[in-house]
Amino acid sequence: MQLQYPSLMAAVATSLNGSIGNFTQEPPKNFGFVLYDSFDVLDISGSIEPLYLLSSSHQLNLSLIAESMAPVYMRPAANETNPVHSHFQLSVNPTHTFEDPPQDLDVLFVPGGGGERLGNITAAVDFVRNTYPRVKYLITVCTGAGVAARAGLLDGKRATTNKASWDKIIPLGKGVQWTSPARWVVDGNIWTSSGVTAGIDLMFAFIEKFYGKDIAHRIQAVTEHKRTFDPCDDPFAAINNVPPSGHCK
Amino acid sequence: MQLQYPSLMAAVATSLNGSIGNFTQEPPKNFGFVLYDSFDVLDISGSIEPLYLLSSSHQLNLSLIAESMAPVYMRPAANETNPVHSHFQLSVNPTHTFEDPPQDLDVLFVPGGGGERLGNITAAVDFVRNTYPRVKYLITVCTGAGVAARAGLLDGKRATTNKASWDKIIPLGKGVQWTSPARWVVDGNIWTSSGVTAGIDLMFAFIEKFYGKDIAHRIQAVTEHKRTFDPCDDPFAAINNVPPSGHCK
Numbered sequence: 001m002q003l004q005y006p007s008l009m010a011a012v013a014t015s016l017n018g019s020i021g022n023f024t025q026e027p028p029k030n031f032g033f034v035l036y037d038s039f040d041v042l043d044i045s046g047s048i049e050p051l052y053l054l055s056s057s058h059q060l061n062l063s064l065i066a067e068s069m070a071p072v073y074m075r076p077a078a079n080e081t082n083p084v085h086s087h088f089q090l091s092v093n094p095t096h097t098f099e100d101p102p103q104d105l106d107v108l109f110v111p112g113g114g115g116e117r118l119g120n121i122t123a124a125v126d127f128v129r130n131t132y133p134r135v136k137y138l139i140t141v142c143t144g145a146g147v148a149a150r151a152g153l154l155d156g157k158r159a160t161t162n163k164a165s166w167d168k169i170i171p172l173g174k175g176v177q178w179t180s181p182a183r184w185v186v187d188g189n190i191w192t193s194s195g196v197t198a199g200i201d202l203m204f205a206f207i208e209k210f211y212g213k214d215i216a217h218r219i220q221a222v223t224e225h226k227r228t229f230d231p232c233d234d235p236f237a238a239i240n241n242v243p244p245s246g247h248c249k
Numbered sequence: 250m251q252l253q254y255p256s257l258m259a260a261v262a263t264s265l266n267g268s269i270g271n272f273t274q275e276p277p278k279n280f281g282f283v284l285y286d287s288f289d290v291l292d293i294s295g296s297i298e299p300l301y302l303l304s305s306s307h308q309l310n311l312s313l314i315a316e317s318m319a320p321v322y323m324r325p326a327a328n329e330t331n332p333v334h335s336h337f338q339l340s341v342n343p344t345h346t347f348e349d350p351p352q353d354l355d356v357l358f359v360p361g362g363g364g365e366r367l368g369n370i371t372a373a374v375d376f377v378r379n380t381y382p383r384v385k386y387l388i389t390v391c392t393g394a395g396v397a398a399r400a401g402l403l404d405g406k407r408a409t410t411n412k413a414s415w416d417k418i419i420p421l422g423k424g425v426q427w428t429s430p431a432r433w434v435v436d437g438n439i440w441t442s443s444g445v446t447a448g449i450d451l452m453f454a455f456i457e458k459f460y461g462k463d464i465a466h467r468i469q470a471v472t473e474h475k476r477t478f479d480p481c482d483d484p485f486a487a488i489n490n491v492p493p494s495g496h497c498k
Contacts, residue, residue, distance in 0.1 A: 008289070008363065008392075008414060008444075040257070042291075042298035042472070048339060049291035049445065052323065055335035062337040071342055074301065086304035088311040090297060093320055093340045114257065143257075164471040165257060183473075195257075195473035196298065200446070222413040223291070224432075224444035224485040228475065236473040 008222045012053045012215070027210040028106035028136060029059060032096075034147070035066040036124040038077040038115030041090055043141040046200040047109060053219045054207060063102045066094035067123045077118030098127040108135045112143030112161075112196075117168055125150045139191045139206070141199030148192070149173025157187040158247065162195030163240035179246030181237035183228050186249070194234060201228040257471045261302045261464070276459040277355035277385060278308060281345075283396070284315040285373040287326040287364030290339055292390040295449040296358060302468045303456060312351045315343035316372045326367030347376040357384045361391030361410075361445075366417055374399045388440045388455070390448030397441070398422025406436040407496065411444030412489035428495030430486035432477050435498070443483060450477040 031051060033044050051060060066072050075089035076082045096102060108131050115121055129151035132138055140148050145161035146169040148154050155175035160182040162169070170178045179185050184193040184202040193202035204227050208216035220227055232248040280300060282293050300309060315321050320340035325331045345351055357380050364370055378400035381387055389397050394410035395418040397403050404424035409431040411418070419427045428434050433442040433451040442451040453476050457465035469476055481497040 008361075008411070040298070041294045041301075045290045045294040045339075048323075049289070052290075052337050055333070055337035056325075056331075057333060058335070059333040060335045060337050062339065064339065074297075076305075082305075084304070084306060084308040086307070086309045088301050088304035088309050090294075090311065090313065091342045093342065112257075162257070162471070162473065164473075195471065197449070197472055197474040221485060221488050222411070222444065223446055224411065224413075225446040226475065226477065226484075234473075235475075236470060239470050 008053060012056050012218050012222055027058065030061045030063070030102060030105050031107045031109060032063045032065050032102060032105040033109045034111070034124055034128060035064055035072040035092065035094055036113070036115050036121045037073060037119050038075055039072060039111050039113035040142060040196065041074040042196050043111035043113065043144065043199055044109070046197060047139070047141065047203040049223060050200070050203050050207060050219045053222060054211060054215060057215065058211060063096050063105070064092065064094045065096045065098060065101050065127070067098055069094055069097060074113065077114035080114055080118050098123055101127070101131065105131065105135045107137045107139060108132065110138070110140045110144035110147045112141060112146070116143045116146045121147065129153065137189045137191065139202065141193045141202065142195045143169055145169060145192045146172045149176055153190065157190055158185050159187065159190065159192040160185045160194050161192065163234070163236045163242045164195060166240065166242045177246045179248055180242045180244060181234035182231060182246070182248035183234045184231045194236060200225055205231070257302060261305050261467050261471055276307065279310045279312070279351060279354050280356045280358060281312045281314050281351060281354040282358045283360070283373055283377060284313055284321040284341065284343055285362070285364050285370045286322060286368050287324055288321060288360050288362035289391060289445065290323040291445050292360035292362065292393065292448055293358070295446060296388070296390065296452040298472060299449070299452050299456060299468045302471060303460060303464060306464065307460060312345050312354070313341065313343045314345045314347060314350050314376070316347055318343055318346060323362065326363035329363055329367050347372055350376070350380065354380065354384050356386045356388060357381060359387070359389045359393035359396045361393040361395070365392045365395050370396065378402065386438045386440065388451065390442045390451065391444045392418050394418060394441045395421045398425055402439065406439055407434050408436065408439065408441040409434045409443050410441065412485045412491045413444060415489065415491045426495045428497055429491045429493060430483035431480060431495070431497035432483045433480045443485065449474055454480070
């Protein structure tokens with residue numbers, strides 16, 4: 001049985017006849033996602049999913065970049081306790097290494113995860129520091145802002161991070177204008193989001209800005225994501241007892 | 250530097266002193282996620298993430314079950330067009346095969362994805378059909394309901410699926426009481442959600458029911474997920490022009 005437009009991807013692509021935005025600037029095309037041990041899987045997939053659907057109508061390329069080509073695990077970090085002895089982990093496969101990354105990245109994406117604070121992720125921090133000057137945009141989700149802060153890239157900039165990990169992350173960037181409440185923050189070419197699912201809202205805003213409102217709305221309809229449109233709409237700052245600081249936009 | 254409570258997992262675990270629910274029934278412990286070619290990565294990680302955080306305080310085990318131990322890809326399905334030649338894919342690694350699965354699964358989880366309609370996933374359909382009688386709960390997210398419908402497991406039951414793929418999925422289960430609007434539906438021991446991120450709301454409701462409200466709220470605070478609490482709250486039925494049918498609860 002041949003179905004011509006059967007998938008979510010096709011549902012996005014076929015809705016776009018003639019409505020692809022007319023932008024003066026070439027939108028980003030090559031996305032590199034940094035992986036490290038004990039990364040957070042929803043941090044990456046919350047952004048990979050809408051971009052995957054976008055890739056049915058816009059030529060996009062995805063790279064997953066890690067210290068080696070070995071599978072990278074979401075699991076408790078090396079010196080983190082696992083008191084109830086759960087065995088709950090998942091691994092994804094890199095496509096490139098930090099030593100031999102794609103040379104034409106437009107966007108560098110840094111997720112959070114327990115490894116950010118507990119593991120030895122010096123190689124990831126160095127890669128992010130060295131790669132930032134060559135990309136057009138840097139995106140961090142959740143405690144991924146801690147990686148960018150350790151790389152020195154957020155100094156003097158407004159940025160945010162997971163409000164439940166606030167006290168652990170902000171000391172990593174003493175020169176950063178840490179901002180709360182904020183579901184996400186844009187300062188120049190650096191986009192930082194608050195915890196985990198806030199990254200989905202960041203990515204929808206990113207897609208809307210660079211690829212247009214029509215495709216963003218269509219991807220929203222297909223993923224059924226109840227978007228937060230206002231970057232300042234962040235109830236989790238109060239829930240996690242984070243005091244106000246900075247300006248979310 | 251030794252940080253005792255540094256991660257999101259620990260932030261959940263340490264908030265629970267004495268507040269773990271007192272339930273008469275043993276809550277589910279062993280989760281098996283079915284993978285097949287062209288599955289949807291956010292369908293699985295939207296549920297794996299809150300369960301991962303739950304696993305810091307409750308002993309849980311995760312299995313990823315596929316036809317073989319080879320990496321399984323989120324990518325356009327075999328006979329799906331890729332008109333703009335994107336290269337946007339990601340692979341995850343199974344822990345078990347359909348032929349040699351864990352014998353003590355409590356929950357079987359079936360994601361959606363283009364492969365559900367376009368690929369040869371007979372082996373996955375057979376596995377779901379044969380395994381359902383041995384588990385306590387079946388969960389489907391997005392077009393994963395189509396897999397369960399093809400396995401005959403939804404006949405005579407209320408169920409829902411992605412509203413953007415409604416017309417493609419409901420013919421797969423002619424005896425099903427397909428329900429719209431519905432963000433998710435529970436009928437007996439079968440939980441089905443609407444598209445992609447609706448699955449996150451289903452999983453929070455599942456965690457709340459079986460592990461308690463306190464831990465569900467704590468995981469929500471840490472993942473910063475803006476939950477939908479009412480399974481009938483489904484704006485995407487109208488957005489995707491799906492007519493009302495059935496009862497969402």
